[in-house]
Amino acid sequence: MFSFFYLFSAYNTISPAISSGGIDFNILEEKIEDIAIYVWSFDSDLSRFLLSLKVILDTYKLEGNIFDENTEDLFVIVSYFENNIYKINNITKNKYEDFLNLLGESLEYKKTIFYLLGKDKTQNYIIALQNSNEVRPNGGFFGSYILVQIENGRLLNYELIDSYQVNHINPDAKIQAPKRRQENISKNDIGFVSSNVLGFTDRDGQNIIDIHNQAFPDISIDGIIFLQSDLFNEIIPGFEKKIWEWQFINANTDKIESNNGDGKKAIYMQEVNNFINKNFLSLTNLALQNFNKIIQKGYIQIYIPNIKNEFNDFLIKNNLSTQFEENKIYSWDFNYSYNKIDGFVDKNIQIFSGNKLLYSQGNNIIDFGKFKEGNYKINISYDLNIPTYYENFISNLESKYEISNSEREKHILNLTYIFDNMGIFLLSQKLRYTKYFLKKIKKFGNNRNGSIQYFIVFNRLKMK
Numbered sequence: 162m163f164s165f166f167y168l169f170s171a172y173n174t175i176s177p178a179i180s181s182g183g184i185d186f187n188i189l190e191e192k193i194e195d196i197a198i199y200v201w202s203f204d205s206d207l208s209r210f211l212l213s214l215k216v217i218l219d220t221y222k223l224e225g226n227i228f229d230e231n232t233e234d235l236f237v238i239v240s241y242f243e244n245n246i247y248k249i250n251n252i253t254k255n256k257y258e259d260f261l262n263l264l265g266e267s268l269e270y271k272k273t274i275f276y277l278l279g280k281d282k283t284q285n286y287i288i289a290l291q292n293s294n295e296v297r298p299n300g301g302f303f304g305s306y307i308l309v310q311i312e313n314g315r316l317l318n319y320e321l322i323d324s325y326q327v328n329h330i331n332p333d334a335k336i337q338a339p340k341r342r343q344e345n346i347s348k349n350d351i352g353f354v355s356s357n358v359l360g361f362t363d364r365d366g367q368n369i370i371d372i373h374n375q376a377f378p379d380i381s382i383d384g385i386i387f388l389q390s391d392l393f394n395e396i397i398p399g400f401e402k403k404i405w406e407w408q409f410i411n412a413n414t415d416k417i418e419s420n421n422g423d424g425k426k427a428i429y430m431q432e433v434n435n436f437i438n439k440n441f442l443s444l445t446n447l448a449l450q451n452f453n454k455i456i457q458k459g460y461i462q463i464y465i466p467n468i469k470n471e472f473n474d475f476l477i478k479n480n481l482s483t484q485f486e487e488n489k490i491y492s493w494d495f496n497y498s499y500n501k502i503d504g505f506v507d508k509n510i511q512i513f514s515g516n517k518l519l520y521s522q523g524n525n526i527i528d529f530g531k532f533k534e535g536n537y538k539i540n541i542s543y544d545l546n547i548p549t550y551y552e553n554f555i556s557n558l559e560s561k562y563e564i565s566n567s568e569r570e571k572h573i574l575n576l577t578y579i580f581d582n583m584g585i586f587l588l589s590q591k592l593r594y595t596k597y598f599l600k601k602i603k604k605f606g607n608n609r610n611g612s613i614q615y616f617i618v619f620n621r622l623k624m625k
Contacts, residue, residue: 193211193212193214193215193218194211194212194215196211197209197211197212197215204248206241206245207241207245207248209237209241210237210238210241210245213231213233213234213235213237213238214234214238216231216234217231217234217235217238221314221315224315226313227313227314228275228280228313228314229313239268239271242264242265242268243265243268246261246262246265249261250262256449256450257449257450257452259452259453259456260449260452263452263456263479266475266479267475269475270469270471270472270475273468273469273472275314277311277383277384277465277468278311278313278314279311279312279313279314279315279317280313280314282312283310283311283312283317284310284311284312284383284384285308285309285310285380285381285382285383286308286309286311286382286383286384286385286386287306287307287308287309287369287370287373287382287384287385287386288306288307288309288385288386288388289303289306289357289369289385289386289387289388290303290304290305290306290307290388290390290433291303291357291387291388291389291390292304292390292404292408292501293389293390293391293394293503293504294390294404294408294501294502294503294504295496295499295500295501295502295503296494296495296496296503296582297357297358297495297496298357298358298359298360298365298493298494298495298585299357299358299359299360299361299362299365299387299462300357300387300388300389300459300460300462301389301390301503302354302496303324303354303357304323304324304325304354304411305321305322305323305324305430305433306321306322306324307319307320307321307322307437308320308322308380321430321433321434321437323426323430324353324354325353325354327352327353327354327372327373327376327377328352328353328354328376330376330377331375331376333375334352334353334372334373334375334376335350335351335352335372335375336350336351336356336368336371336372337349337350337351338350338351351368351372352372353369353372353373353376356368356369356372357369357387358495360483360491360493360585360587361483361484361485362385362387362462362463362464362482362483362484363464363482363484365385365387365464366384366385366387366464366466367464367466369382369385370382370385370466383465383466384463384464384465384466385463385464386461386462386463386464387461387462387463387464388460388461389459389460389461390404391458391460392448392455392460392461393444395451395454395455395458395460396444396447396448396450396451396455397444397447401504402554403436404504405551405554405555405558406558407429407432407433408501408573408574409555409558409562409570409574410428410429410432410562411426411429412566412569412570412573412574413562413564413566413570414426414428414429416562416564417562417564456479456480456481457480459480459483459526461481462481462482462483463476463481463482464482483526485587488528488529488530489526489527489528489529489530490526490527490529490539490587491525491526491585491587492510492525492526492527492539492541492584492585492587493525493584493585493587494508494525494582494583494584494585495582495583495585496581496582497581497582497583498572498579498580498581498582499573500572500573500574500575500577500579501573501574501575502545502575502578502579502580505545505546505547505548505551505575506543506544506545506580507523507543507544507546508523508525508541508542508543508544509521509522509523509541509542509544510522510523510524510525510527510539510540510541511539511540511541511542512527512532512537512538512539512540513537513538513539513540514535514536514537519532519537541584543580543582545578545580547575547578551575552576555574555576
């Protein structure tokens with residue numbers, strides 16, 4: 162009888178943590194021991210999992226070393242994940258199914274993951290914050306990045322840094338550009354802010370590391386995480402307006418900050434930093450709920466040098482890393498107008514065999530492995546559509562910050578509708594092309610709506 166009342170009391174205690182929408186994790190952390198007691202009578206494995214999770218969380222809060230102090234509890238948690246993902250998905254009402262399934266699959270490489278989480282040494286990672294509104298082959302221009310330090314599974318420190326500071330500290334911190342880039346740039350070298358222009362995660366990631374190490378030889382970078390701003394537009398309704406305001410502040414940084422006495426880009430950097438600090442947990446929760454959509458669109462890319470091929474293959478398989486593959490076509494773009502117009506441009510790729518449409522999609526990477534030998538035509542179109550309220554939004558920001566946009570800022574903020582784009586189209590030697598638009602620059606002109614089209618004709622060689 163005592164046990165019955167104890168369990169009934171435990172149920173009443175934990176019931177607020179469970180709703181039709183799934184687990185409320187804030188309440189779950191507070192009531193985790195009560196939940197473990199409640200489920201013990203019918204699922205002792207889940208109970209042990211929850212109690213071990215409680216021990217890990219307590220150690221983490223006390224800044225302990227979970228790898229040294231909680232080896233047995235880590236084993237319990239990992240073992241439960243490996244064998245009971247479906248139970249955890251049921252508990253969370255499948256809110257995080259895609260993420261949890263990937264997490265379960267990744268545990269095959271747990272030794273590598275523990276190492277990346279700082280089990281053996283402090284790990285330093287660069288998170289490149291790429292603005293999708295100014296497109297680059299790897300995602301977008303990154304005017305700022307986050308330097309993250311992780312030790313013993315703990316976020317030790319992070320710092321938001323202006324990307325221009327790298328070459329400000331060491332102007333000679335550069336790498337030699339590949340030949341295909343040298344034909345389209347004024348100089349044959351690449352600085353830090355242009356280091357993500359090749360499109361392949363491993364190449365761009367290593368370039369960022371090499372340049373950063375030249376400027377900061379005392380900071381060893383262990384990996385790069387590329388984040389596209391489209392990720393936040395995908396999971397946060399109306400977030401594009403926040404991006405527009407940040408772009409406005411950044412474009413007018415000298416005017417705004419001269420009135421406040423702050424250093425260059427200080428207000429912009431503080432705005433971004435405050436947003437990250439204030440919304441970190443809610444952003445993480447939204448990202449986990451939309452995980453499959455995010456990784457399928459390539460909004461997160463990861464480069465870790467010197468890891469085992471098996472883990473690298475795992476990243477590629479799950480679209481978390483882009484590396485050159487023979488059977489794929491890569492259609493990337495480089496914004497040469499250096500403005501923020503790409504957020505208003507819709508790109509579409511169509512593939513024809515004769516007059517028959519075989520493929521129509523906005524994806525920049527096309528798997529051509531299943532296409533038969535023959536002649537094909539690719540139509541790449543760009544459609545501009547700037548909403549009428551955008552100009553009013555910018556005008557209201559001018560009033561808010563008590564400044565006026567010059568012609569320079571109008572260009573950066575898309576009020577001149579200029580679209581200078583270098584299309585980069587990469588084919589393997591197995592796909593012979595007869596037309597190539599490595600650099601074709603077109604302009605929409607002074608019109609908020611327009612369309613540009615390119616055509617590429619090639620034939621697919623017979624595979625041996």
